[in-house]
Amino acid sequence: MRRKLAAGNWKMHGSVSALAELTTLAAQIDPQGCETVICPPATLLFHACQLVTSTDIAIGAQCCHPQPHGPFTGDVSARMIAETGASYVIAGHSERRDRYAETDAEVQAQIRAAWRENLTAILCVGESGEDRQAGITLDTIATQLAGSLPDGANGENVVIAYEPIWAIGTGDVPTLAQIGEVHDFIRAQLVRRFGDTQGKTIRLLYGGSVKPSNAADIFTAENVDGALVGGASLQAADFLPIIQALNDA
Numbered sequence: 001m002r003r004k005l006a007a008g009n010w011k012m013h014g015s016v017s018a019l020a021e022l023t024t025l026a027a028q029i030d031p032q033g034c035e036t037v038i039c040p041p042a043t044l045l046f047h048a049c050q051l052v053t054s055t056d057i058a059i060g061a062q063c064c065h066p067q068p069h070g071p072f073t074g075d076v077s078a079r080m081i082a083e084t085g086a087s088y089v090i091a092g093h094s095e096r097r098d099r100y101a102e103t104d105a106e107v108q109a110q111i112r113a114a115w116r117e118n119l120t121a122i123l124c125v126g127e128s129g130e131d132r133q134a135g136i137t138l139d140t141i142a143t144q145l146a147g148s149l150p151d152g153a154n155g156e157n158v159v160i161a162y163e164p165i166w167a168i169g170t171g172d173v174p175t176l177a178q179i180g181e182v183h184d185f186i187r188a189q190l191v192r193r194f195g196d197t198q199g200k201t202i203r204l205l206y207g208g209s210v211k212p213s214n215a216a217d218i219f220t221a222e223n224v225d226g227a228l229v230g231g232a233s234l235q236a237a238d239f240l241p242i243i244q245a246l247n248d249a
C-alpha cells in the first residue's frame with residue numbers, strides 16, 4: 001500500500017515570514033490523510049524544521065551536492081541538509097538539469113549522497129515539448145530513469161515525480177491519458193528493474209501546473225500517488241484544496 005504524497009516545491013520563493021504558511025497548513029491537514037512535504041529554499045530549512053516539529057508536515061531541500069563537504073562555493077551537501085532536520089531532497093528537477101547542466105550521472109550521485117544521510121530523494125524526470133512532439137517521451141523517461149536512479153531504490157528511499165518540462169509553470173497540463181501512459185511506463189520500468197515488491201512500493205507523483213482547479217482530475221489518472229506542486233504550494237489556501245483532493249481520490 002503506497003501512502004499518497006503531496007509535495008510542495010517553493011523554488012526560490014519564500015521568506016521567514018512566509019513560514020507562517022506552514023503553521024496554517026499544519027493546523028488544517030488531516031493526520032490520517034496523505035503525507036505532506038514542503039521544500040523551501042535552503043536558508044529556511046532549519047527554521048522550517050523547527051516549526052513543523054510535532055506536526056504532520058515533513059521538510060525537504062530542493063537539491064544537494066554529492067560531496068559531504070569541500071571547496072564547492074554556494075553548494076549545500078546532503079549531510080548539511082540532514083543536519084537541519086529535513087527528511088527529503090528533490091533531485092534532478094528540470095530547472096537544475098537545464099540551467100545548471102546537471103547530468104543523469106550527477107543526479108544519481110546526489111541521490112546516493114541523500115541515501116547516505118537517510119534522506120528520501122524525490123527524483124524528477126520529464127520530457128521537453130520537443131521530445132513530446134517528436135514522439136520520444138518514453139525514450140527520454142527511460143534514459144533519465146536508467147541514468148539517474150541508483151540501484152537499491154525502494155519505496156522508503158525514493159519517490160519519482162513525472163514533470164513534463166512544458167507543463168511546469170505554464171498552465172498547460174497533459175491529458176489524463178498522457179499522464180497515465182507515462183506513469184504506467186515508469187511503474188513497468190521500476191518493476192522490471194527492482195522486482196515486483198520494491199517496484200510497486202515506489203510512489204509516483206505528477207508535477208506541472210497542478211492547481212486546486214485541476215487536482216481532482218489529475219488524481220484520477222493511472223498510477224498517480226500524489227503531486228509535486230510548485231506555484232500552488234506557496235500559499236496554504238491553494239495547497240490545502242490540492243491535499244484535500246488527494247485525500248478524496
Ligand code: PEP
Pocket residue numbers: 009163167168169170207208209210228229230231232
Ligand atoms: C515544479 O517546479 O516542480 C512545478 C511542478 O511547478 P508548477 O506547479 O508551478 O508548475
